[in-house]
Amino acid sequence: MTDSLETAQNPEGLRRVAIDPVTRVEGHGKVTLLIDEDNHVHQARLHIVEFRGFEKFIQGRPYWELPVVVQRLCGICPVSHHLAAAKATDQLVGVDQLTPAAEKIRRLMHLGQMLQSHALHFFHLSSPDLLFGYDDEISHRNIVGVLADHPDIARQGILLRKYGQEVIRVTAGKRVHGTSAIPGGVNKHITREERDYLLGEIDQIIDWGAAAVGLAKRLFVEDIEHSRDFALIDTNMLSLIRDDGALDLYHGGLRARKPDGSMVFDHVDYRDYEQYIHEQVKPWSYMKFPYITALGKEQGAYRVGPLARINNCEFIETPLAEAVRADFRAFSEGVLMQSTLAYHWARMIELLYCAEGIKVLLNDPDLLSSDLVVKGEMQSRGIGVIEAPRGTLFHHYEIDDNGIVTRANLIVSTTNNNTAMNESIRRVANDLFDGRELTEAMLNSIEVAIRAYDPCLSCATHALGKMPLEVQLVAPDGSVRDSLYRHMDGTICQVD
């Protein structure tokens, strides 16, 4: 149904509405809707308006720089890039297995990153929509509004975020620009004092994580029809999975399920990803559209991230998270949960898992060992895959005899969700817009659909004055009929 809205049959004569940029997601995204005189939607697209050039940025650099330099690709999830690149460079230096301490320190860092990222997204970016409604006053629908009306929820979000960043600081050496993960291991051990410092707060963090799952479920169930149907699409689901079927955010094989829950492939060595996933290029977007090769371009689109991971795994190894995972799966009556708004619920299940997993690792005696690095024989190709907060993240490098990167291929989480995000906004456009006058709440509904994926559309450029919102209405002859400009302070003015 929604596919028909990717490209209008007769775009000339239609009016164009642009939401530019999409707010409360990372980077520069733009949504365009082509609408006829009666406000019927003929085309809906999410555009990426900046060419990112990751590969160009990386090629020509020595391999040992990779875990550090790739953090600058993204100011939102630098730790995920740090660890994915470290996993790839492990292979470049011929290391298949890290020391127990090195792997556990990396896993701890990763859980800290997931915890703080999920906390930020749920409490600060999405909760204003979910708590206040999509049509709430813009000046109130933000984190400060949540602090005013729901101070306990907002405080917990801030403190969860802060705790996750402390885990990163302890494991990576610094809160930002960490250098701990290196080819073959890590270069910083954890002291007993650092371990005890993090242990001091972890029970409170777990309690707040459990409460966050309860809140996310309550918000989903309160208006169940809306939650189920809003931006609903049926897709395949892709994620890493541990050998025994457990949720694993750091390492595993690739698993893809069809919408009916059956497997497309399972426990695939991610170093063979190019045999299973292809990327399609479309002329209207800088971002590629990956798909599962065996299912083809039309049927092979998939989703990644919390919804895919919780749908795909058979169990979670920590008890509280496993209980709420079972509840989530029971709610969808055994089939895959496809509701886009269920991303929030799944994300909080993962947050709870991260909190519990951090406690398990902090109590593991291996964590304090100083046996941190393994060496091997150099290889020319390394592929690292990790489950980043937004989904599966692929780093693929090839180097020459001097250790210089000659080829780099990155498939970032948001790219994996590209088709799904586009389909979700088409569903919203189809359900909410067709034949009606546009309102700010309707435009926000489009953004709510996109935000559920927590996309990172670009990376960490944010200079003052770079983020206005412009809405253009384009007349049938192509001329701009009307243009509204929303400034940084929220004021709206007419553009002559």
Added chain:
Amino acid sequence: MRNHPVLVIGYGNPSRGDDALGPLLLEGLEALRIRDRDLDCFDTLTDYQLQVEHAMDMHGYRQVIFVDAAVNLDRPFRFELLHAARDDSYTTHALNPAAVLAVYEGFYEIPAPESCLLSIRGERFDLGEDLSETARQSLDEALGFLAAHLMQSISPA
């Protein structure tokens, strides 16, 4: 780590051209501190962008100075006093400095420390780009200004 009365937060992505202005200004300040110990009155903090946790980083300081790159500035830099304000802006995962102050006041339920924003003129922000000449010149002027401001702030009245 609160060792000094002033916190300078320089934010931006060092690999995105002029977005590096905030972190680079911190580097410049640290170099000046080594040469002139009288300037030893500030702590520094760098990040890619501002977020809610920076409200907690501000706690306990007498003054906080945010440093960021800015487009569309008609001068090399601008220094202005900040007031807490709800974030009505259309940004991304990041907050603007005034919103960080508002988060501070909502979180601690006390007025935020006196805070200022030092905006430095930049023009190129693409991944992998070097600092532009415009930004380089603006950085020098902004650094000189801020060093003088800090010296003045610690001088006995």
